[in-house]
Amino acid sequence: EPVKNSAVIPTESTSDSNKSTSTQKPKVQKPFVLIGGGTASYAAAKAIKEKDPLANVIIIAEEAQAPYMRPPLSKELWFSEDPKVTQTLVFKDWQGHERETIYQDASLYEVLQDAAGSDTPSEKVKLLLNKRVVKLNIDTHTVTLDDGSEIYYNKVLLATGGSPKKFPGVQDANVTTFRSIEDFKLLDSKAKEGAHIAVVGGGFLGSELAVALAHREGNIKVTQVFPEEGNMANVFPTYLTKWTTSKVRDLGVDVKSNKSIKSINSGKDGKVVLDLGDEKLSVDHVVVAIGLEPRVDLARQAGLEIDEKRAGVVVNAELEARSDVFAAGDVVSFHDVQLGRRRIEHHDHAVLSGRHAGENMIGGSKPFTHQSMFWSDLGPEIGYEAVGLVDSQLSTVSVWAKATSKDTPAVGAGSEAESPRTAALGSDAPISAAPVSPIQVDLKDEKFGKGLVFYVRDQKIVGLLLFNVFGKVQEARDIINAGYTSDKIDGLLKQFDLHSE
Numbered sequence: 397e398p399v400k401n402s403a404v405i406p407t408e409s410t411s412d413s414n415k416s417t418s419t420q421k422p423k424v425q426k427p428f429v430l431i432g433g434g435t436a437s438y439a440a441a442k443a444i445k446e447k448d449p450l451a452n453v454i455i456i457a458e459e460a461q462a463p464y465m466r467p468p469l470s471k472e473l474w475f476s477e478d479p480k481v482t483q484t485l486v487f488k489d490w491q492g493h494e495r496e497t498i499y500q501d502a503s504l505y506e507v508l509q510d511a512a513g514s515d516t517p518s519e520k521v522k523l524l525l526n527k528r529v530v531k532l533n534i535d536t537h538t539v540t541l542d543d544g545s546e547i548y549y550n551k552v553l554l555a556t557g558g559s560p561k562k563f564p565g566v567q568d569a570n571v572t573t574f575r576s577i578e579d580f581k582l583l584d585s586k587a588k589e590g591a592h593i594a595v596v597g598g599g600f601l602g603s604e605l606a607v608a609l610a611h612r613e614g615n616i617k618v619t620q621v622f623p624e625e626g627n628m629a630n631v632f633p634t635y636l637t638k639w640t641t642s643k644v645r646d647l648g649v650d651v652k653s654n655k656s657i658k659s660i661n662s663g664k665d666g667k668v669v670l671d672l673g674d675e676k677l678s679v680d681h682v683v684v685a686i687g688l689e690p691r692v693d694l695a696r697q698a699g700l701e702i703d704e705k706r707a708g709v710v711v712n713a714e715l716e717a718r719s720d721v722f723a724a725g726d727v728v729s730f731h732d733v734q735l736g737r738r739r740i741e742h743h744d745h746a747v748l749s750g751r752h753a754g755e756n757m758i759g760g761s762k763p764f765t766h767q768s769m770f771w772s773d774l775g776p777e778i779g780y781e782a783v784g785l786v787d788s789q790l791s792t793v794s795v796w797a798k799a800t801s802k803d804t805p806a807v808g809a810g811s812e813a814e815s816p817r818t819a820a821l822g823s824d825a826p827i828s829a830a831p832v833s834p835i836q837v838d839l840k841d842e843k844f845g846k847g848l849v850f851y852v853r854d855q856k857i858v859g860l861l862l863f864n865v866f867g868k869v870q871e872a873r874d875i876i877n878a879g880y881t882s883d884k885i886d887g888l889l890k891q892f893d894l895h896s897e
């Protein structure tokens with residue numbers, strides 16, 4: 397039954413709200429409306445409540461779940477030994493600590509059923525689930541919900557994340573995308589004894605899911621298909637892509653690289669047939685992981701500026717798109733003072749930008765200067781973290797160490813775009829400053845046990861990938877923020893202790 401609830405408009409003017417909240421105690425609590433129930437909204441809600449526990453914060457979420465983190469959905473949850481994991485959603489992090497996927501139980505929010513209650517005070521964050529915002533009305537300071545009701549905002553946050561890209565025209569119940577807890581539950585139900593699952597896409601999601609599925613008990617066959625040369629080819633230098641692909645194969649994934657999908661059709665007995673041009677694959681289920689489409693529709697329709705190149709909502713340094721309208725997380729196109737305009741699809745960025753937007757919504761006016769990190773794990777052997785621009789189109793300088801045995805210098809072989817160098821990592825020997833001619837990498841050995849990849853643009857270090865090197869994110873951040881030129885790399889290596897265990 398749709399609820400018609402006309403917005404309650406506070407009588408005070410909205411523009412002076414930040415100065416007045418503490419002194420005037422308005423009768424009607426001015427709502428901070430957070431659109432989207434993901435990590436960015438959750439971080440913003442926490443930040444606002446930290447500054448003012450009585451602030452009227454409303455998270456509007458299309459999903460049925462209270463806000464949760466997505467990273468374990470393609471990693472830790474698949475490695476859980478608990479047969480009830482799809483219900484508990486509890487996972488162990490790499491340190492063995494138990495953690496919850498859902499940030500906090502719905503009971504800790506004031507759960508609203510509809511727009512009514514949006515203007516009453518509460519010490520809890522309000523949570524309106526199963527509702528989609530269909531319109532952002534800048535002139536009236538309201539949002540319209542899919543039930544037709546409106547909620548007045550004092551400040552609003554666009555934290556709508558994105559939708560997984562799809563193959564147009566493909567409609568088969570056994571071809572799905574993967575983003576939510578519901579998607580995890582569904583794929584879990586498909587990954588049963590003897591199933592053949594195809595994962596399309598060689599980026600973060602496709603690679604993590606392929607490895608996770610291959611780890612599953614029950615004789616599950618996993619085929620991964622993508623157009624690039626190897627796993628993570630858009631991020632890693634070529635030699636590292638090749639090495640990683642060989643590792644992913646060792647973990648049981650049948651990787652079909654350099655293959656594009658010609659068509660996806662429903663076959664007999666519920667099978668799905670993938671046409672790869674030179675071969676046809678008949679599988680039980682297909683997971684499509686071919687990138688994200690940021691959800692900028694509300695912003696576009698409201699006339700906000702869209703960064704068409706990066707498909708994000710343009711904001712100023714304070715993460716504001718227009719007066720009282722903020723954006724954070726996957727959907728925001730922001731200006732990074734070190735690296736220029738960016739849009740980032742990673743968890744830590746959602747946390748940092750969400751929190752920062754929240755702080756500015758409740759009265760701050762600080763520029764967003766946090767340098768976020770991201771991580772990915774491909775099974776137990778491969779884990780990496782990164783800061784800044786990590787794009788395989790950039791030049792790279794890599795330094796590798798074997799985790800064991802003698803410190804044989806390792807160097808990448810590869811394209812012109814890379815400038816691999818040899819590093820002698822025994823004792824305190826400095827690395828050779830002169831570029832060394834690339835040697836062929838033997839993919840069978842463990843040369844890429846751990847190492848660093850520096851990404852360079854216009855002689856400046858713009859990105860740093862820490863491959864099986866952990867606990868050094870702050871050092872990486874400091875390097876990016878300092879804007880070092882690439883000739884400083886030798887001197888920067890000391891702090892990474894690559895030669896120690």
Ligand code: FAD
Nearest residue numbers: 432434435436458466467528529557725726741742743746
């Ligand atoms: P989202 O988490 O997408 O949240 C947006 C929410 O808004 C959604 O719940 C959506 O339903 C809702 N919404 C959208 N429009 C509306 C509307 N109009 N009305 C109401 N609600 C709306 N990053 C890492 O750094 N490391 C990882 O290991 C990692 N693993 C990942 C694993 C998976 C399986 C996935 C899918 C992503 C992973 N990421 C990882 C990326 C990370 O999860 C995202 O960057 C992060 O979720 C972005 O947060 P967000 O709040 O911007 O958007």
Ligand code: NAD
Nearest residue numbers: 597598599600601602622623685686687688741770771772
């Ligand atoms: P992605 O952008 O990382 O990778 C997209 C991949 O899709 C490409 O590598 C390519 O192989 C493939 N692709 C594109 N067009 C294709 C086509 N026509 N046919 C076949 N393959 C095609 O995106 P994703 O891997 O789909 O991840 C989805 C989202 O989830 C992203 O925002 C990502 O950042 C996020 N995510 C992040 C992590 C992490 O940070 N560790 C983990 C999982 C998911």
Ligand code: NAD
Nearest residue numbers: 467472489490491771773776778779780781866867868869
């Ligand atoms: P960090 O020093 O910035 O610490 C980040 C904090 O995140 C740690 O205190 C840790 O307790 C916590 N954490 C651990 N696992 C987590 C998870 N899955 N999701 C969210 N938080 C988690 O950086 P770090 O210690 O280098 O770790 C950063 C990330 O890298 C972790 O989140 C973890 O997933 C990943 N990692 C993986 C491995 C591995 O062996 N594959 C090892 C270390 C770290």
